[in-house]
Amino acid sequence: MQTVLFHSTIFGPIHSRRLGSSLGVNLMPDDGKVCTFDCLYCEAGYNAQGAGTTGLPTRRQVADALESKLKQLHAEGAPLDVITFSGNGEPTLHPDFAWIISDTVALRDRYFPQVKISVLSNATMLHKSDVVEALRLVDNNIQKLDSAKDDTIRLIDRPNQTSYSARRVIDQLKRFDGHVIIQTMMLRGSHDGVAIDNTTAEEVAALIAAYEEVKPQEVMIYSIDRKTPEEKLEKVSKDELERIADDIRRHGIKVQVSA
Numbered sequence: 001m002q003t004v005l006f007h008s009t010i011f012g013p014i015h016s017r018r019l020g021s022s023l024g025v026n027l028m029p030d031d032g033k034v035c036t037f038d039c040l041y042c043e044a045g046y047n048a049q050g051a052g053t054t055g056l057p058t059r060r061q062v063a064d065a066l067e068s069k070l071k072q073l074h075a076e077g078a079p080l081d082v083i084t085f086s087g088n089g090e091p092t093l094h095p096d097f098a099w100i101i102s103d104t105v106a107l108r109d110r111y112f113p114q115v116k117i118s119v120l121s122n123a124t125m126l127h128k129s130d131v132v133e134a135l136r137l138v139d140n141n142i143q144k145l146d147s148a149k150d151d152t153i154r155l156i157d158r159p160n161q162t163s164y165s166a167r168r169v170i171d172q173l174k175r176f177d178g179h180v181i182i183q184t185m186m187l188r189g190s191h192d193g194v195a196i197d198n199t200t201a202e203e204v205a206a207l208i209a210a211y212e213e214v215k216p217q218e219v220m221i222y223s224i225d226r227k228t229p230e231e232k233l234e235k236v237s238k239d240e241l242e243r244i245a246d247d248i249r250r251h252g253i254k255v256q257v258s259a
């Protein structure tokens with residue numbers, strides 16, 4: 001099994017296929033993973049590896065580490081496009097997520113006012129009003145929806161909330177009034193002998209119906225980039241992603257493709 005953890009709270013800048021030169025912020029442990037999903041394709045590996053020993057960084061530790069790195073990059077005149085919350089799990093699980101976003105906005109405004117703030121989230125904490133309010137403050141509020149069908153999400157993303165429902169997530173995403181980007185990993189393969197494919201006509205039609213309801217500013221569809229914990233997954237080709245993107249665009253939705 002492939003496991004690639006980020007061993008610090010601040011990492012990079014790294015080149016992101018979708019976002020450009022990106023300074024990463026990992027609000028989860030440095031030596032383990034904490035997530036409400038356990039995706040078959042997660043680059044951080046399966047949740048079974050455990051949460052590690054370091055615990056979550058405090059709000060103060062995040063602000064200090066971020067300020068120190070932004071100061072350094074500013075002094076070097078380094079190019080930076082975006083500050084991205086991702087890392088070893090789901091960032092909105094951090095109990096001080098909303099405060100950390102507000103600190104980050106202040107630091108961004110002080111050192112790199114032109115830089116965007118992105119959050120990559122799996123949309124499982126949108127029942128918390130402070131999380132939703134914080135996400136309204138970021139430039140790129142990127143929320144995962146890999147299928148509009150519960151059965152497929154349970155196969156691919158494996159949510160640990162028994163109450164997870166795509167219907168509820170779609171309703172929660174609608175409340176952003178368009179201030180949201182939906183990201184969808186397109187993949188096929190199998191896991192434990194069960195076939196997986198969210199690229200079928202039926203799956204894509206259900207996703208398009210969900211996108212039409214949410215009216216996001218953009219949809220990002222993408223494919224596997226590195227080795228995945230489940231090795232029986234197949235990378236969907238760029239041509240196929242482009243065909244799916246064209247289907248989505250016919251419904252008046254902006255789509256970005258990363259392959």
Ligand code: SF4
Binds near residue numbers: 087089121122
């Ligand atoms: S939501 Fe993200 S961090 Fe969590 S398991 Fe899936 S890919 Fe990994």
